[in-house]
Amino acid sequence: MPFDFKLPDLGEGITEAELRKWLVKEGDTVREHQPVAEVETDKAVVEVPSPRGGRVGRLARREGETVEVGATLFTIEEEGEAPPERPKSVGIVGELPEAEEEREIIATPLVRKLARERGIDLATVRGSGPRGSITPDDLQRISPSSAPQPTESFSPVKLVPLRGVRxxxxxxxxxxxxxxxxxxxxxxxxxxxxxxxxxxxxxxxxxxxxxxxxxxxxxxxxxxxxxxxxxxxxxxxxxxxxxxxxxxxxxxxxxxxxxxxxxxxxxxxxxxxxxxxxxxxxxxxxxxxxxxxxxxxxxxxxxxxxxxxxxxxxxxxxxxxxxxxxxxxxxxxxxxxxxxxxxxxxxxxxxxxxxxxxxxxxxxxxxxxxxxxxxxxxxxxxxxxxxx
Structure with missing residues (x-):
């Protein structure tokens, strides 16, 4: 069965890390203890090793996302294991065409309002909050250029995300x-x-x-x-x-x-x-x-x-x-x-x-x-x- 690899405890009371860089891609074969991702904590950039060997399945997070300790980073499938398939839908008239799997969108009213203002389809956004909820930071990462720039009475300002060491x-x-x-x-x-x-x-x-x-x-x-x-x-x-x-x-x-x-x-x-x-x-x-x-x-x-x-x-x-x-x-x-x-x-x-x-x-x-x-x-x- 596929194994969900979760972001491990990095010590020092660290509760989350920013996914700085993937060192593998979906479909790659990895060895046990092979570095698979580079994450940035509050203090340093560290490589995260794979706890077991196998084939990289779905990458659950994108580069630049903030990942909580215990959240799934990616899945590992054993060699020769076929990706899981859903059973086909069957009705009284035979097999039915497969509908795309719908994903629950978890977002606060504020986030939904911001998405409407920026023209962002929330169905295309992978949330980094609890239970995959979408945060304002997720919207900023997805489409920072489309976000309306707040202005003072005399000039525009620049938005700089507070990340990493800062x-x-x-x-x-x-x-x-x-x-x-x-x-x-x-x-x-x-x-x-x-x-x-x-x-x-x-x-x-x-x-x-x-x-x-x-x-x-x-x-x-x-x-x-x-x-x-x-x-x-x-x-x-x-x-x-x-x-x-x-x-x-x-x-x-x-x-x-x-x-x-x-x-x-x-x-x-x-x-x-x-x-x-x-x-x-x-x-x-x-x-x-x-x-x-x-x-x-x-x-x-x-x-x-x-x-x-x-x-x-x-x-x-x-x-x-x-x-x-x-x-x-x-x-x-x-x-x-x-x-x-x-x-x-x-x-x-x-x-x-x-x-x-x-x-x-x-x-x-x-x-x-x-x-x-x-x-x-x-x-x-x-x-x-x-x-x-």
Whole structure:
């Protein structure tokens, strides 16, 4: 009998995925564990393997559709198995001509109204909602060009579906805003010495195959400061009213990709050298931009860093990567007049912005943490003296 292959549980609480690309077509023969589809979740693009071998029957979903976990993707027929046939209709005058099978159209009055306005026959639309119901998104995918363009009083506007990474970002930031009592504190660091250190060692590090940015130094400074301010390396269990302080240091690193912001996680940063961190940042950043990164590489952070200064920002109010309780943002490094050893000098100044959950710790602790980070960045030798 044909086997209905349903979208499996992808973990991490994911309830749906967008069917990005079919890797097979109807009639193809597939092997067990052969990738058959490429789906995009809230976090990554993953290949879905076939649970058994056989011939691909009906593809139940189209590319671009959103599929719920547990919904049928396609059917698999055993080799040599004939496609199921309906018995012919027989009446008192003999065999009757076969009528086309009618499909139940499930759609809300709003969807039916939109379909009429756009001239779309609902019988031609495969719904992606519960029990195959047709949603407004289904209409947009079927005929976006025929949809009337909403206009402001002065000009037309463009409709951009919220999909993939962009949708994940939207959900995550809203979850953070709902679930945290966020406050942002700011500081500045004179990183002239760190600037010179990086410049001196750049060639030696690149000769070993890694590109040395400031981010590995930022990571090390934060790691050392967190060891003295552990409430910022934590999560909070609201149901149990318990703060869970982490004794490991897994840092999420915000990476801008063509599809939107992603946050790969570097694990055990306290056990890695500056060069090892530089190499891992480079590898994970490349995977994120190519959308080859795995779900495991995007989860489990205990603290998050974002280097928006690379794109020109100075100060900001970074949004916490919930369920973390803090995120530190680094702004654009600029040359500024600065008091150095009692004299006015032109120094390289780094802006820092720390957003933290006020339920977990207070402003005094956050301010002291920031000053500790500043101390490590202004005197990078401390990073090596205190490293284990």
């Amino acid at each position: 949708r994940a970002v939207a959900r995550n930031v809203m979850a953070s805003q709902r679930n945290t009592a966020f406050v942002t504190g700011m500081e500045e660091a004179d990183i002239t010495e760190l600037w010179e250190l990086r410049r001196r060692e750049l060639g030696a590090v690149e000769a070993r195959g890694a590109h040395l940015t400031f981010l590995p130094f930022f990571i090390k400074a934060v790691q050392h400061a967190l060891q003295q301010h552990p409430y910022l390396n934590a999560t909070i269990d609201d149901a149990a009213e318990t703060i869970i302080i982490k004794r490991h240091y897994h840092f999420g690193i915000a990476v801008e990709t063509p599809d939107g912001l992603m946050v790969p996680v570097i694990r055990d940063v306290d056990r890695k050298s500056i060069i090892e961190l530089a190499a891992e940042i480079q590898e994970l950043g490349s995977k994120a931009r190519k959308r080859t990164i795995s779900l495991d590489e995007l989860k489990g952070s205990t603290f998050t860093l974002t280097n928006y200064g690379h794109f020109g920002g100075v100060f900001a109010t970074p949004i916490i990567n919930w369920p973390d309780v803090a995120i530190l943002g680094f702004g654009r490094i600029g040359e500024r007049p600065w008091i150095h050893k009692g004299q006015i000098a032109i120094r390289r100044i780094l802006p820092l912005s720390l957003t933290f959950d006020h339920r977990v710790t207070d402003g005094a602790d956050a301010a002291q943490f920031l000053l500790k980070v500043v101390a490590y960045l202004e005197d990078p030798a401390l990073l090596f003296i205190e490293s284990t």
